[in-house]
Amino acid sequence: MKLASALTFGGTGENPSRWRRLPGMAIGLVYLCFPMLDLVTGNVTGAKAVWGAFGLVTFIVCYIAVVMSQRTFGKPTLLSHLLIAAVTVLAVGLPLLFGGGWLTLPIYMTVLYSMALSTRAAVVGIVGMGVTVALIGLLKQNDPGTTLVLVFQVATLGILFMSVRNTRLLVTQLRQAQEEVARLAASEERLRIARDLHDLLGHSLSLIVLKSELAGRLAESGSERAVAEINDIESVAREALVEVRDAVTAYRQRGLSGELDGARAAMEAAGTRVTVRLAGTPLPDALDGLLGWAVREGATNVIRHARATRCEIEVTCDGESTVLEIVDDGRGAAPYGPGSGLTGLTERVEAAGGTVSAGPGETGFALRVAVPTAAGGRA
Template sequence: MKTLSARLLREVDGDRVRLLAKLSTGLVYMCFPILEIVTGELTGARAAWGVLGLVAFTACYVAAVLLVRTFGEPDRSTYWLLGAATVLAVALSAALGGSWTALPIFAVVLHAGMLRPRQSMACIAAMCLVVTLVGLLEEHDLGLTLLFLLQAVTLGALFRGMRSTRLLVAQLRRAQEEMARLAAGEERLRISRDLHDLLGHSLSLIVLKSELAGRLAEEGSERALPEIRDVEAVARKALVEVREAVAGYRRRGLPEELDGARAALEAAGTHVTVRLAGTPLPEELDGLLGWAVREGVTNVIRHARAGRCEIGVTSDGGATVLEIADDGRGAGPYEPGSGLRGLAERVEAAGGVVSAGPRRNGFVLRVTVPAAAGEARA
């Protein structure tokens, strides 16, 4: 966390330095007022006030850039610094005239690069008016006044465009960070669903076989040892499946899940009938129905205490239907658990529908998915 914070601070500082470098390109024109002081064209108190004014203006200029907290969203300190720089630019240009009339152009650069569009437009217009009035009052050459006006307009437009580009880049970064956050959340949800399905099925089978092995051991039957070995094998397989699910590599195929369902139900003392009809399924659809079989059979083992269970898969090329029906304790109030809700989310994401509920003699789970969903994902 500390490393991430330090990296973000370095990025923010780097952005500020780059922004300052861009906004300071116009400061090269500061050489003209400085030359008036160095060459003695400006002397006495006027030169002293000129030096102090330039130092204060430059300090406000740099501070306005470096102290901004969020680019594109000026705060109170930014407005104060911009206001001070603007007042100094207007005062120095009005008092000293000549090449000092370029200072409002520097203010234009700040306004265009730091303020919102409407605010910057108003400030740019105000600075253009200041340049015009100073030119008329100081009786400057018309060409020089027009040159200053042209610079104010073009630099204002240039840095407004730069501000818009930087804002778009910042918004793109935030969008990418949000997408990464959502992707991470979706991956955590996927892993939690996978672990729920994997562990729920495997642990149910382990419990059943452990109970059976315990009864057989009490009776002194030789079948207890094979059942214990089955428990060990199921536990090892569950461990491998969990690792593969976390790594995101495991493909849960329908045939594999049907074989596992048959073994688990028979271990629970439930007679199983499996019927398959129709065309082969696309890979993604095959995996989705595999998950549905796992969830449905886990619920049968946990809750139904069924004597019979029928699993049917029918695909006619237009839609694929999976139905898991049992003759267990299906009557009475029904409230879907987290497993069925997770399955419904998966199926709905593929354009399908899940229906589940009690029937006259037991419980039925039906999953219907259009074939086009599997083709689109394949």
């Protein structure tokens, strides 16, 4: 019963998929066969059987409605509160009227309380269901051993599903933290670039402003020095433009070693354990920059999409070809799509005579880049 009920609230994250809950819910409801047997075997007959069947159907409908209406663990809506109240009345009233196998109904309430209500309210509800089962068992003179087992089920399932609920909430918070780490890392990188460009252009632009003012005054007075100052302005502006282009090129091609360090720091901050293996001769500068680009694209995918706990980055060079492989144990579905960066990477690699393959691997997602080492001179 524990395994079946564990599937009742399917999906992951703060807003679990409600449709995923249906298969597990169907399995869990099979334990309602005990009250159904009372109706089928004739233990309950006449009008009482009709009302019992109606009450059981109503219980099932309300139970499913609670599960399907629940959007966030521990934060029930007004509709959920009303449905839980209705199911609670049925879970207490039907066993009180019929006894026997109907005492399994309060066990279902422990699952609802644990997953849908706040911790304090869930504890109160679970204790209440345990007392209810014990009292109804005594009142209906059920087998003491069976009643004790049902009370034990109420307690253990309550603790189990509260733990499940808390674990899922922690997973949600961890994912949010990982997304925040990735966002902060990108923000910090933008700030670093802004500071570098400010330091790079601040002096040149200030000099251009001063020389422009001086050239204007000299031009008004008809001095021949105005032409020399204008030429200086042109020279400073050209030098600043070259420096900016060099800086941007350096940002885009930080190199394999720098990208590996950055990828390791970012992924470990996001909770992913990284293993890096390098084998072979030193790479040509152009090829080093190309693989650095590939490492950045792969690391971005792992942080933002894969939700992996482990990632392996391996670079091998045998003198003829160089291969980069990034394999994680995250979600196997291909997260790449138009505009994701893979298209641009593929074009650059193919221009260097190499190939790119990306897709689900044995344990997660795998990105493989293979480039002829001789292409380093034209990559």
